[in-house]
Amino acid sequence: MQKKKATANLDLIDLYSRLLNEIWGKVSELIGEGLLAFLILLTIGRISDKFPILREIRVFEAGISLETIKKQCQDIPPEDVHRAFQGLVKNLFNVFTAITENVINRELFSTVLPKLREAEKMISR
Amino acid sequence: MRIIFKNLRTLWSIINAINASGELTDIIEAAGSRLSNLFDILAFSILLKKDLDLYVYCDESSNRLFVDGVVQNTIKTYSFITGERINPEKITKRLAMRRFESRWKGTSDGRLKSYISLPLINEGKVLGCASLNSDHTNAFDAQALQFFSLITYQMAASMKHSQVISSMKDMAIYDSLTNLYNRRHLDQVLEEEFRNATLSKQPLAIVMVDIDHFKPINDHYGHDEGDRALIHLASILKGSLRNYDIVSRFGGEEFLVILPKTMMKDAVVIAERIRRSVETTPLSVGDEKVYLTISLGVAAIPAILPDSKEEFIKCADTALYEAKDKGRNRVCFYVPTQHPIAKGVLSR
Numbered sequence: 001m002q003k004k005k006a007t008a009n010l011d012l013i014d015l016y017s018r019l020l021n022e023i024w025g026k027v028s029e030l031i032g033e034g035l036l037a038f039l040i041l042l043t044i045g046r047i048s049d050k051f052p053i054l055r056e057i058r059v060f061e062a063g064i065s066l067e068t069i070k071k072q073c074q075d076i077p078p079e080d081v082h083r084a085f086q087g088l089v090k091n092l093f094n095v096f097t098a099i100t101e102n103v104i105n106r107e108l109f110s111t112v113l114p115k116l117r118e119a120e121k122m123i124s125r
Numbered sequence: 126m127r128i129i130f131k132n133l134r135t136l137w138s139i140i141n142a143i144n145a146s147g148e149l150t151d152i153i154e155a156a157g158s159r160l161s162n163l164f165d166i167l168a169f170s171i172l173l174k175k176d177l178d179l180y181v182y183c184d185e186s187s188n189r190l191f192v193d194g195v196v197q198n199t200i201k202t203y204s205f206i207t208g209e210r211i212n213p214e215k216i217t218k219r220l221a222m223r224r225f226e227s228r229w230k231g232t233s234d235g236r237l238k239s240y241i242s243l244p245l246i247n248e249g250k251v252l253g254c255a256s257l258n259s260d261h262t263n264a265f266d267a268q269a270l271q272f273f274s275l276i277t278y279q280m281a282a283s284m285k286h287s288q289v290i291s292s293m294k295d296m297a298i299y300d301s302l303t304n305l306y307n308r309r310h311l312d313q314v315l316e317e318e319f320r321n322a323t324l325s326k327q328p329l330a331i332v333m334v335d336i337d338h339f340k341p342i343n344d345h346y347g348h349d350e351g352d353r354a355l356i357h358l359a360s361i362l363k364g365s366l367r368n369y370d371i372v373s374r375f376g377g378e379e380f381l382v383i384l385p386k387t388m389m390k391d392a393v394v395i396a397e398r399i400r401r402s403v404e405t406t407p408l409s410v411g412d413e414k415v416y417l418t419i420s421l422g423v424a425a426i427p428a429i430l431p432d433s434k435e436e437f438i439k440c441a442d443t444a445l446y447e448a449k450d451k452g453r454n455r456v457c458f459y460v461p462t463q464h465p466i467a468k469g470v471l472s473r
Contacts, residue, residue, distance in 0.1 A: 030267055031243065031274040038246050042206070098205045100241050102263075103270045 008078040010070060012122055016085040017066045019115040023092070024063045026107050033061050039099075040064070043091045051084035082123050089116065135163045136272050140279045147290065149173075152283045156276060157182035160257065161225035164269055167191060167260045170199040171245075171280075173253040174207070175288075177216045184225035187235070187260070192220065194237030195258045202242035203254040233260040241265045241273055245281040252284050300374040302352055303359035311373035311381060312434075318371075318383055319434040322426050330384040330392030330425035333441040334362070334399070337418045337453040339378040350410050354378075354417060357408045365399045381438070389425035389458060396421045396456045404454065418454035420445055429461045 028036045037059045048055045053076065056068040073081055089112065096104040139162070142155040153171055157180065160169045168183040168191065181195055196218065204211050242256040255277050257265065265273075300307040306314065315331070322329035336342075336358060343351035355378060362372045362380060371383040382399075384392050400421055407414035422445025424437055431437040440459040448457040 030270050032278055034278070035243065035246055035274060038244065038249060046208075095205075098202060099243060100265070100270055101239055103241065103265055103267060107267055 009073045009081050012078055012081050012119060013066050013070050015115060015119055020064045022111045023108060027104055030104060039095050043095050047087050047091050051087050053084050054088055079123055082119055132163060139163060139276055143279045143283050146283060147287060149284060149287050152280055153180050156280060163272060164257050165259060165264055166257045168195045168258040170195050170258060171253055171255040172199050172203045174251055179216050180219045182221045182223055185222045191235050191237055191260055198237060198240055199256050206244045206254055207251055235260055238262045239264045241270055243274060243277045245277055247281040247285040252281055303355055303374050305359050306373035308376055314371055315383055315434045318385055319437060327386055328388045328426060330387040330389060330423060331437060331441045332382040332392060332396045333422040333445040334380040335420050335445055336378040337420055346410050354408055358403060361402050361406055362399060365402050389428040392423050392425050393456060393458050396423050400456055420448035420453050421456045422448055423458040429459060
């Protein structure tokens with residue numbers, strides 16, 4: 001049971017890792033790595049009390065790493081991991097909306113929505 | 126393709142102009158006066174964290190409603206990014222009306238309809254927030270965002286550079302403890318004032334100030350309290366002078382005040398006012414109230430006609446030593462007729 005939970009979490013984190021790095025790739029082309037890193041860290045800072053697992057996200061100039069989370073998430077229910085990343089993506093979109101209205105989000109919808117649906121499916125399985 | 130090249134050339138010229146600007150206001154002006162060449166905007170706004178200065182560059186056709194919308198939206202976005210609650214009354218608004226090159230020919234009700242607002246970040250720190258503002262919907266696309274992010278990146282880098290230069294200038298001019306001018310700057314200013322007074326035959330006075338029994342203060346209360354005594358005196362000096370007078374830390378516990386266009390009798394009145402103010406304003410040291418006293422020496426042109434600023438200072442210094450000799454906590458002034466060490470004493 002424990003092993004199954006750990007595998008589900010790893011799959012989920014891999015999915016969110018790909019999603020966040022796709023966001024990173026697209027948005028950094030628009031606003032640059034420095035500003036994007038600032039906005040991601042700002043977002044994490046604002047919701048990390050609710051989702052402490054997000055504090056383990058590492059933001060580098062080359063992208064986002066979830067390797068530390070992978071090592072630490074074995075005891076966490078997959079639903080909680082999903083909720084934390086869902087919260088991050090939602091709040092990140094809110095930040096993008098606050099500064100550029102829909103300019104950034106327009107570029108992201110086609111990438112983000114299918115992956116969020118995929119994550120929902122993984123959880124409901 | 127031609128339009129893309131034109132836009133890139135414009136972008137390049139804006140970034141160059143920002144990069145070539147040394148002062149903060151020049152950086153903002155470089156952007157504010159050129160951004161409409163690249164973006165279809167009715168206003169550019171920037172709110173700076175330091176001093177909460179809000180600059181708004183508007184097209185001259187924009188109405189009050191639009192400008193108010195820009196101001197509110199810029200403050201809102203800044204607050205969102207920094208998490209700081211801003212009292213609008215604490216913001217200094219600087220509005221500049223310009224004729225913008227507008228490419229959009231549609232109709233508008235003159236309200237703010239779309240914006241891009243990017244934080245100005247340098248080394249992970251927010252310096253402010255800059256916004257492009259339009260009176261029609263969806264005025265900005267991904268390319269506009271790319272261009273604007275490059276511009277704000279350059280603005281943030283130039284602003285940081287300008288801050289560093291400015292703080293280096295401050296370090297060269299100000300005494301780090303008292304925030305008064307330092308000796309080096311005083312030498313330059315006095316040289317200039319002395320030359321002006323000599324050439325234009327205008328009066329000029331200087332007052333040398335020294336804290337009485339400063340060493341025992343340091344020895345009894347410690348050096349931290351000694352430093353506080355210096356800051357306390359600096360604050361009284363600043364508060365006792367006219368806005369065109371110049372006060373500096375001369376060294377140790379000595380201060381020098383320059384009183385431009387001031388005759389001896391007026392300089393003595395000012396010096397006496399300072400003395401009384403120091404005498405009656407206590408310095409709190411723990412639970413104790415310590416009353417400092419100072420001695421002051423005044424010298425003035427044309428009561429004397431020194432050959433150099435050094436000689437001028439020496440005259441004020443001589444008067445100061447006379448004040449010390451007479452028992453301290455008093456003002457003495459240098460009188461040439463009783464040369465060589467002649468002076469007048471203003472009794473307590």
